[in-house]
């Protein structure tokens with residue numbers, strides 16, 4: 001067990017961030033807020049530091065990490081140039097997109113086990129930026145959850161998962177985007193989407209034209225297609241409850257969910273929208289927000305999955321979404337949470 005220091009900060013000027021940065025510089029692990037989800041950071045240049053991330057999360061050691069930086073100059077020392085990098089960085093950095101480059105091998109090999117590429121992101125969150133600056137090193141940081149749990153979007157999720165397993169936890173506001181970053185591989189031509197996230201395919205294509213989509217994203221893993229982003233083969237985001245996605249017109253989803261609810265003799269939770277909530281007159285019904293506001297739906301998804309676990313339901317019946325815009329990332333995470341148990345209606 002580690003002694004975990006909790007830094008509840010009031011803003012990015014809070015002096016406690018100096019202590020958190022010192023922990024990183026000394027090779028320790030610190031969880032911190034970003035605009036996507038909370039991350040668990042360590043010095044990306046130190047193998048011993050990076051090893052502690054895998055240990056704290058119980059993360060499979062072949063699942064590579066994203067390195068976080070604050071300036072374009074930081075990028076220079078880490079990776080080779082790639083097509084479209086300037087346009088993408090100008091349009092979306094700092095922000096919720098991770099870009100994959102050919103690595104210069106500067107970071108510890110444990111960051112990208114067995115790969116010659118490196119995933120890099122420049123977060124926009126003021127606290128994340130300040131912590132990276134104060135640390136003075138690139139920070140390797142996956143989501144700050146125990147491996148297999150939904151990514152944390154609020155400080156208490158991190159405290160629940162990682163107390164005793166990391167050296168520090170910086171607590172600030174809720175993560176705004178609420179889903180992990182988009183991952184775009186610039187070593188492929190045209191660039192390939194490996195994970196949908198906070199920056200949509202439509203937004204990327206409006207800047208650099210048509211991109212490729214990793215075929216594994218469109219299929220179930222059981223179809224035998226290996227995803228290119230190594231970590232994508234693991235069932236992330238799994239709550240304790242058995243999740244089913246019901247997908248179809250809103251009217252059909254409501255009627256199917258109602259009939260499934262009535263037929264079940266287990267404790268059932270329903271994950272719906274503001275528009276449909278009144279159609280489910282039961283105990284454990286949680287809305288993600290308005291169906292007209294997919295950013296809101298995305299930002300509430302993980303914390304709502306965790307809430308169902310807190311309530312202790314056996315089954316979650318979740319309404320599905322069209323895969324346009326943010327809908328693509330929402331459905332990707334929902335499908336994974338459900339282990340691809342999707343009922344089309």
Ligand code: AMP
Nearest residue numbers: 064065117118119142143229230231232
């Ligand atoms: P997390 O930080 O937990 O959201 O996970 C990071 C994910 O980024 C991994 O699971 C991989 O899917 C992906 N990733 C990181 N580095 C690379 C890389 N060099 N090539 C392909 N995918 C990567």
Ligand code: MG
Nearest residue numbers: 142143151236
């Ligand atoms: Mg993760």
